[in-house]
Amino acid sequence: xxxxxxxxxxxxxxxxxxxxxxxxxxxxxxxxxxxxxxxxxxxxxxxxxxxxxxxxxxxxxxxxxxxxxxxxxxxxxxxxxxxxxxxxxxxxxxxxxxxxxxxxxxxxxxxxxxxxxxxxxxxxxxxxxxxxxxxxxxxxxxxxxxxxxxxxxxxxxxxxxxxxxxxxxxxxxxxxxxxxxxxxxxxxxxxxxxxxxxxxxxxxxxxxxxxxxxxxxxxxxxxxxxxxxxxxxxxxxxxxxxxxxxxxxxxxxxxxxxxxxxxxxxxxxxxxxxxxxxxxxxxxxxxxxxxxxxxxxxxxxxxxxxxxxxxxxxxxxxxxxxxxxxxxxxxxxxxxxxxxxxxxxxxxxxxxxxxxxxxxxxxxxxxxxxxxxxxxxxxxxxxxxx
Ligand SMILES: Cc1cc2nc3c(=O)[nH]c(=O)nc-3n(C[C@H](O)[C@H](O)[C@H](O)COP(=O)(O)OP(=O)(O)OC[C@H]3O[C@@H](n4cnc5c(N)ncnc54)[C@H](O)[C@@H]3O)c2cc1C
Numbered sequence: 001x002x003x004x005x006x007x008x009x010x011x012x013x014x015x016x017x018x019x020x021x022x023x024x025x026x027x028x029x030x031x032x033x034x035x036x037x038x039x040x041x042x043x044x045x046x047x048x049x050x051x052x053x054x055x056x057x058x059x060x061x062x063x064x065x066x067x068x069x070x071x072x073x074x075x076x077x078x079x080x081x082x083x084x085x086x087x088x089x090x091x092x093x094x095x096x097x098x099x100x101x102x103x104x105x106x107x108x109x110x111x112x113x114x115x116x117x118x119x120x121x122x123x124x125x126x127x128x129x130x131x132x133x134x135x136x137x138x139x140x141x142x143x144x145x146x147x148x149x150x151x152x153x154x155x156x157x158x159x160x161x162x163x164x165x166x167x168x169x170x171x172x173x174x175x176x177x178x179x180x181x182x183x184x185x186x187x188x189x190x191x192x193x194x195x196x197x198x199x200x201x202x203x204x205x206x207x208x209x210x211x212x213x214x215x216x217x218x219x220x221x222x223x224x225x226x227x228x229x230x231x232x233x234x235x236x237x238x239x240x241x242x243x244x245x246x247x248x249x250x251x252x253x254x255x256x257x258x259x260x261x262x263x264x265x266x267x268x269x270x271x272x273x274x275x276x277x278x279x280x281x282x283x284x285x286x287x288x289x290x291x292x293x294x295x296x297x298x299x300x301x302x303x304x305x306x307x308x309x310x311x312x313x314x315x316x317x318x319x320x321x322x323x324x325x326x327x328x329x330x331x332x333x334x335x336x337x338x339x340x341x342x343x344x345x346x347x348x349x350x351x352x353x354x355x356x357x358x359x360x361x362x363x364x365x366x367x368x369x370x371x372x373x374x375x376x377x378x379x380x381x382x383x384x385x386x
Contacts, residue, residue: 002224013039013194015384016213016228018201018242020044021053022369023362024234025184026377027384028193031232034385040193043215043226045200050308051236052369054181055340057255057269057278057293060094060105060173060370062087064112064271065141066121068128075348077131083349085135087371088171094180094374102183103175106283108268110172111144113158113325114165118273122165142168157265159328174269174280175370199224201242204231204359211358230384232360237306237341239363243355247346248363250306253293254314254339258322258332260287273297275367277321289335290326292318310337342367352379360384 002011014035017028020042032040048054062084063071071080095105114121122143129139144152144166153163188195202223203214211231214223235242237250267288269280279292295317296303302311315337323331343363345351350364350372362380365372 001222011224011226013041013226013228015040015230015232016211016226017042017232017234018213019051019234019236019238020046020049020185020195020197021051021234021236022181022184022373023236023365023376023380024232025181025188025193025195026374027232027234027362027380028195029184029188029191030377030381031230031384032188032191032193034381036192041226042188042193042195043199043201043213044195044197045238047197049181051238052253052340052342052365053373054177055255055338056177056253056370057280057291058104058175058177058180058370059110059269059278059280060091060175061110061269061271061368062091062172062371063368064110064169064275065125065128065167066112066114066118066273067271067275069121069124070274071348079349081131081135084132086375087368088135090371090373090375091173094370097374098180098183098187103180105173105175106267107173108281110169110269110271111266112167112169112271113153113163114167115162115272116164119164122167125167136171140169140171142170144168155265157327159325162325172269177370180370201235204242206231206356206358208357211356228358230358230360232362232380232384233355234362234380236363236365236369237343239343239361241306243361246351246361246363248343248351249304251296251342251344251367252303252305252307252309252339253296253342253367254303254310254318255291255293255337256315256318256322256334257282257336258290258292259335260284260289261327261330261332262287264288264290272321272325277318279326290322290332292322292326294318295321306341308339308341310339350376350379352376352383354383
């Protein structure tokens with residue numbers, strides 16, 4: 001049972017945020033900025049954020065050529081281009097707010113490797129550049145040319161039997177996701193936001209006057225009530241556990257990182273297969289490494305889970321891509337493997353909306369939270385305080 005003091009002082013807030021990922025922390029900061037007198041707290045179930053924000057690949061990206069063309073097919077041109085514009089704006093906002101050095105931002109550009117199955121996308125490249133011009137003022141996608149009689153794929157050390165073309169996008173960069181989240185946490189605490197970790201929200205109810213969140217700490221069965229005037233759910237791939245019926249489903253993403261590779265010839269963030277596979281260089285004191293992730297499309301059903309685990313099927317597939325496409329003729333040792341949980345909604349767009357008199361949902365970075373997180377948070381704070 002709570003002590004008198006806990007009951008009296010610890011559990012009532014003006015705003016409570018469920019989930020301490022990019023969206024949750026950014027929402028808390030935004031609410032506190034607009035209402036400095038409010039008591040605002042984040043309830044995070046993990047000791048560290050335990051979803052996607054500290055377990056991602058650190059791409060500061062907004063969509064590759066094949067991914068945007070596929071989005072246009074699926075969502076229509078206006079909606080797909082609006083999403084690209086929003087991601088690009090979001091990246092600017094993030095960098096401007098936290099500063100490049102605090103988030104370990106490096107600008108080496110974005111690239112896409114096209115294999116036989118994707119070569120058709122080159123036909124759509126000129127039109128896409130024209131459609132993106134209002135946002136970027138110049139061409140976004142360029143096919144890399146031969147140099148000294150060598151194809152771009154050959155000069156970068158990729159398998160030329162598989163990689164038919166390399167498309168460059170000078171607007172993308174990469175960052176250190178751990179530093180980004182540490183910077184957000186510092187910003188949140190400095191602005192007076194309370195962050196409670198090890199607090200898993202297991203249930204909630206609301207009426208016109210107040211919302212109550214029931215939280216448990218690890219190893220305890222006691223359900224502790226936290227009351228608030230406003231609650232914002234930012235639980236991403238775990239949303240379905242608290243709010244079933246919204247069509248939000250979890251999707252696991254798996255990653256591996258190699259041992260240092262002193263003769264690695266490229267830097268930057270790379271996309272393959274409509275963005276389902278992604279890799280980048282990772283600068284470490286011991287030398288550059290390759291971070292490679294994705295391949296969820298090889299086991300869609302098995303990866304539609306919020307269980308944090310790595311599997312043989314996906315890790316084998318990633319290693320095969322490493323050996324056969326990225327580093328032909330080499331068999332680098334793998335230093336680390338992990339997974340993170342994304343959330344996908346019925347559409348590829350964020351869903352930020354009021355659910356009830358005291359509750360708001362902020363969801364939907366759909367695998368691109370680095371770019372979208374701050375804008376989703378801004379919208380969530382606006383709706384919460386409206
Ligand atoms: C493997 C992988 C690679 C990715 N790569 C990139 C990339 O390179 N670039 C990019 O832009 N995006 C990438 N993403 C996506 C990006 O990380 C997400 O879009 C973003 O982190 C979402 O932020 P969020 O705050 O909405 O969710 P999350 O970071 O998932 O935060 C949700 C938080 O809520 C907490 N929570 C859940 N349920 C409860 C509960 N009941 N009570 C209390 N707390 C709860 C979780 O522990 C978690 O910390 C990747 C994702 C994965 C998994």
